[in-house]
Amino acid sequence: xxxxxxxxxxxxxxSQTLSLACAVSGASVSSGIYSWNWIRQPAGRGLEWIGRIxxxxxxxxxxxxxxxxxxxxxxxxxxxxLNLTSVTAADTAxxxxxxxxxxxxxxxxxxxxxxxxxx
Amino acid sequence: QPVLTQxxxxxxxxxxxxxxxxxxxxxxxxxxxxxxxxxxxxxxxxLLIYSSNQRPSGVxxxxxxxxxxxxxxxxxxxxxxEDEADYYCAIWVGGLGVVFGAGTKLTVL
Numbered sequence: 001x002x003x004x005x006x007x008x009x010x011x012x013x014x015s016q017t018l019s020l021a022c023a024v025s026g027a028s029v030s031s032g033i034y035s036w037n038w039i040r041q042p043a044g045r046g047l048e049w050i051g052r053i054x055x056x057x058x059x060x061x062x063x064x065x066x067x068x069x070x071x072x073x074x075x076x077x078x079x080x081x082l083n084l085t086s087v088t089a090a091d092t093a094x095x096x097x098x099x100x101x102x103x104x105x106x107x108x109x110x111x112x113x114x115x116x117x118x119x
Numbered sequence: 120q121p122v123l124t125q126x127x128x129x130x131x132x133x134x135x136x137x138x139x140x141x142x143x144x145x146x147x148x149x150x151x152x153x154x155x156x157x158x159x160x161x162x163x164x165x166l167l168i169y170s171s172n173q174r175p176s177g178v179x180x181x182x183x184x185x186x187x188x189x190x191x192x193x194x195x196x197x198x199x200x201e202d203e204a205d206y207y208c209a210i211w212v213g214g215l216g217v218v219f220g221a222g223t224k225l226t227v228l
Contacts (some may be wrong), residue, residue, distance in 0.1 A: 037217075047156075047164065047207055049217040062216055096163055104211065105154040105169035112163050 002026040004097050004110035012091075012117050018084040022097030022110050029073050029080060030055045035100040036080040038071060039109075040093040048093075052100060053080065087117045123208055123220035130226040136196040139223045141208035143189045148210065153191040155184055156207045158222075164207065168193065195225075203227045 008020035022036070029036060038050040051061035053071045061069050070083040080097055095113045098106035122144040131137040141153065155168035166175050168184040171191065184193045195202055208220040 039217075046221045047158075047209075047219040049219065051216065060216055063214075094161075103169045103173070104152050105166050106156070106164070106209075106217075107166040107169075107175060109163035109165075 002099065002108055004099065004108060006095070006097055006110040006113045008095075008113055008115070010114055010116060012087055012115060013119050014088055014117055015086055018082070018087050018091060018095075018115055018117070020082045020095055020097075020113055020115070021079050022081070023077065023079040024099075025078070027099070028075075029078050030075050032056065033102050036071070036073065037098045037100050037106060038069075038080075038082045039096045039098055039106070040091075041096070042090075042093045050082065050084075050095075089117050091115070092117045123210065123218055125206075125208060125220040125223045127221070128224045128226065130228055131195075131198045132228045133198050133200065135198050136194065137198060137225065138195075139193045139206050139208075139225070141191040141193070141220050143210070148186050148191050149188050151210050151212075153184070153186050154209045155182075155193050156209065158205045158207065159203075160205060167206070198227050200227050 003025045005023045012018045032055050035052045035054045037052040039047055041047050051071050053059045068085045072081045097110040124142045129137050129139050153171045156164040157167045158164040171186045172184050181197050205222045205224050207222045212218050
């Protein structure tokens with residue numbers, strides 16, 4: 001059974017970089033049949049796709065965030081990472097990692113990490 | 120940018136059925152795969168339907184979905200209290216990535 005375990009700080013100061021990790025168990029992040037994604041959800045609002053990385057190195061980012069976001073893989077740790085630079089209060093949200101599998105859908109999801117941007 | 124429009128809310132009594140719609144503004148849902156996710160607020164979403172009408176293992180057959188033209192729909196029959204959640208449709212759009220609907224809050228009366 002594939003499980004995604006997220007970690008990272010819950011509080012980030014404005015203008016700093018938000019960094020989250022997503023440790024994968026039960027599957028290899030190097031497998032070419034998956035991509036690894038980040039999605040976020042501001043409080044009381046809907047889901048927003050941030051971006052994805054494929055083991056080939058290919059990345060796709062949301063046009064609205066592409067100038068500030070980096071998604072990377074650490075195959076030695078079997079984990080996926082998210083970096084979002086120059087954060088503001090608008091980046092306060094519940095952040096999820098998720099696997100995109102062969103049928104073209106997100107499954108499973110990480111448990112979510114609430115990140116608050118505040119001084 | 121394509122937008123997926125969902126009704127903000129839906130409701131039904133236990134045992135009844137309910138349908139949630141998902142309409143695309145400037146793209147044709149009929150030519151792409153639609154996914155549906157169920158989310159209890161504060162928890163991670165759960166994949167409910169993939170490839171427009173397929174249920175992953177473990178999802179009850181009370182849940183079904185279809186699409187036609189620029190719209191898709193999720194049907195839930197035999198409502199149960201545990202179905203009370205938010206439901207999101209989603210599609211992949213080239214150049215934009217995954218686009219989610221705004222979500223529909225389902226209340227089981």
